[in-house]
Amino acid sequence: MKVKEMVDLTNDIVQRYYKNDIQPFLDHVDERVLWYGPAIGQFLSGRKNVMDAWSAEKHSLTFTLGNVRLDHISSHSSYCEVMMSFPVTTHYPDGDHVTMDQIIHITWCERKIDGEKVPRMLVVHISDLYHKHKDDNIYPVHFNEVYKGYVPITRAANNRRVYFHGTDAADLYLIPDTIIYAESIDYGRHSMLYTTEGAFRTSLSTTALENEHPDFLIRCHKCHLVNPVHIISISRFKVTLSNGKELAIPEKKYTAFRKEIHKKWANTGKSD
Template identity: 20%
Template sequence: MNKKKEQELVCLTEQCLKRYWEKDCEVMLSYCTDDILWTGAEQKEYIMGIEAVRKNFTELMSVIQPCIISNGEFIVVQNTGNACTVSGRYLVETLPEAGYFLQAEQRCTFVWERINDEPRIRHMHVSNPIGEMKIVEGSRFVNEMGRMAKKYMDEKIHTINRKKIVVEGINGKVFFINESQILYVEAKLRNCDIFMQNGEVIHGKMSFADFEKNLDEYFVKVHRSYIVNIQHVTVIRFCELVMSNGKVIPVPQKKYAKVREELMKRHI
């Protein structure tokens, strides 16, 4: 497969997982071959055949909590022409309606094959690091706090206590900005644009370098013109990041390995 088709399969893998954790397993199932092999985190989840996998997924949808995935890192580890293997890791995080906080890491491997020039999944494997997600015996979902859940709670508390930054806008207005609401900052000549979680863009009358000095450890300079809030990075892929608002931030090839390592270290 060429690079374009490789990237298509990386995006499809991410989309299938995103929809699954939104409690919609049909997207993932629609790509599966009839003889699909599913290997899940539970001991009994070594299941072959689309109907058996569908039954397992349907049971899971009735008990799992609605979640989002973030900080996905997906790579192609094998490309044999007509088949392609995508592996990755990402964070699963409960939505507020779940009634409690949970954040945990998962790893995955998807084996794709093009059949009649259409992408199909031959094998899926999803697992958690040992000891990461604690499950009470007889339960189908996490209900005790593991290491990542504790980290998530600590970060939520830190977010509440994070300082506000005072920024003068080029229009003369003064803004009191909560750091946790900043998605990313972009250099604009001698000033900078601050992109907020609510969609607002603040045109700051401050240099990019001076604004960087005000930020805490949750911000990383990934490009000479971009600083990102790592809490709002959803995907890391070669030479770019994807933010929670869909914005793609470029990462220079020479800096990519270092930036990826830094973001993964701070998040996990």
């Protein structure tokens, strides 16, 4: 099976699934599918049981996905395993919400149907992860403290995403407004993207990022690009970002950088 095609298909099906468009998912369920999780006792075996379960499902929930990472674990001519991880917020009709980090592990197999080879989902395993408190070792003693005030993902997150290739062969689909800044790593060959949902290593240099995404990544230093929406302030030779990070601005570049940021801000109504 072609890995990139299966990664893209997984991404498309899951994204549509969380927009309550479940038909593409159902169309790709294998006759012998095994479904696990995410809750205790959620186990379904066989396409008929999956179809029966979904035909009986009625709800008024909506969902918002954050930044998405996809990894292919193994592949063969007739099977492929893809793991997809992302934060997801469940929105309830009463206005309440719950945000969890989720991992979906799908084992794809190839079936011959009407003389054609088609991909089918043989195993679907969904896990909800919880964040570990710094004082916890094995057991989540401080679970309530971790999730107190946990910020939901904005509903706008379901819109535009930008593709990046990870240095570890991961496929990244990131929401531009979540990217705070980029840092040059590996002697300038690659970049680290720091976002509101964690850091992601990409195979692109900061120069390539600057050229490909000038709408939301502006250079403030030879090692750093910043996203104007996350700039809190610009003072003499430094910029302060929404995560508290302060980055240096070379004296020779300061005036030009400040002018460029103000031009970006003018389009959004923001000012310092």
